[in-house]
Amino acid sequence: MSKSDAEWISELVAPIKEDLLSGAAELALRAIVVFQTIFTEKAKETPEVVRGLIQQASKELVSGQPAMAPLFHLCNKVLIAIDDASTTQELSEKCQKTLDDYEKMLCESAATIADAAYDLIEPGSLVFAYSFSSTVVSALLNARARGRYFRVACTEARPSMEGRKLAARFASGGIEVIHTFDNAMSLILPNCATAFMGCDCIARPGVVNKVGSWMLAVACRELKVPLYALSGSEKFVGDERLFEFESHDRPGEEVWSDAPKGVSLLNHQFDLVPFDLLSGLVTETGVLREADIEAQMRKYKVHEALKLQPVAF
């Protein structure tokens, strides 16, 4: 691969790697555009060149957002689909079909989940929502559109403040929002009838989501507020991939730009909520409880380029 091609891919992928405001499904939709750009711009190259570029983009997307299961599955499906394409035309067609199928699946899942979530929203209640999740947004806007009246409480989700994006989205959809900072969850949760979160990744140990989700889950249990994670089954991964989120460090300066000497800054983005802290996981196949998770853990083939390397000691 030429240096300029490699740089071009890194530039294409960079905005997605740096995106701390979008949920997992939204990032997958953004990645679809990256793949389309590659095979459109490189239509005159050999299939080997295009495959190499798609492989580099996939590796960078997955390592840049290691908590985001839908991004991993999208890249994995694309790589497997184009593996045996013998012409660039064939490669493009197979890639586009995979992207179309994936987008359709994401949209259908979101719609089915929204319908399931509708029944969990008490009329006239205050509903808590954490961080940013397009699945949660579409579920609550759908309920509002179907005539259910409720208000939403949400918090900032420091340090990237995607909770403000969530608040703005609901407000512009005609839902009244009460907004506060994360450590004030304790003051608003007692008034909430239900809490919702999205999720980025699921395996046997639990669901991975924006850091703060564990605090929310523990608070909800203490206050007896049911907490549901809304998530399509494209979030399921093997247990071996679940803890990849721990490698997603961000610069300490995002937490405190002028910290004094002697202060180390920790800027991890995700935490793990064990299933026993959730009231249910709302997927397109229904509301799953802890006992149902095992059956959802399907085996899937992982493309060679995305296999995890054993940790060196």
Next chain:
Amino acid sequence: MSKSDAEWISELVAPIKEDLLSGAAELALRAIVVFQTIFTEKAKETPEVVRGLIQQASKELVSGQPAMAPLFHLCNKVLIAIDDASTTQELSEKCQKTLDDYEKMLCESAATIADAAYDLIEPGSLVFAYSFSSTVVSALLNARARGRYFRVACTEARPSMEGRKLAARFASGGIEVIHTFDNAMSLILPNCATAFMGCDCIARPGVVNKVGSWMLAVACRELKVPLYALSGSEKFVGDERLFEFESHDRPGEEVWSDAPKGVSLLNHQFDLVPFDLLSGLVTETGVLREADIEAQMRKYKVHEALKLQPVAF
């Protein structure tokens, strides 16, 4: 009272009302200077005038920082002490003696608490500290000075970020600090051997402290990290005063300066941690458990000027 005198008092008191970075004991020390300024500057006025000014200052201090028990007790003691002074000279002397005794008591308490806290710090451990408390700062710096080695983890305490002040104070005292945002407590607490918080106010239902303390307490219990509140007994108030902290609203703009239409902002500063979420309350009379609290609830006389008004319905 002349309009200019009333304005002068409001200006003297304003910085304390606006102070969101200092702990309760520190605010009481700042209030001492306000009283000294009043009787020094007004030495040529009648005792009625000076008493009126001190009364106005007391009312404004207590209503401006309604969660801060040491401020209430200081003002209450001063008002009772000067009630029967017949000359300005006598009033000044009585006031100064009350201030001196109070300051001495605060300092002696802090030293005794620091010695009690020493035994709670495991050598070589990581210790969590929340928000800003001069009692916690002096306890940990004292332990370090006595040769105990440990590190401190702390979080921001949004929205006023007094956790940064805490981090800076420890770092400048030679203690290594790990700092992160509030909702990332979940990632650092599992590595902590003990957690400490200060407190602003205590009565039978529990201790009042900076909002986020309840989240910390629930997380500590879940993770089996012992949590101690460090506090002199000047924090005890009657149950009827405990919930005064709920009136301490701050402007919503401090949370989000350009929130979109349809988003209401909540900016409460304090929450209540019930005793059953604490491992102990470390006071100058020893480490108290829930069963010991009742005996600490002493009766005290409340000056007419500081009596709570019945709520009108």
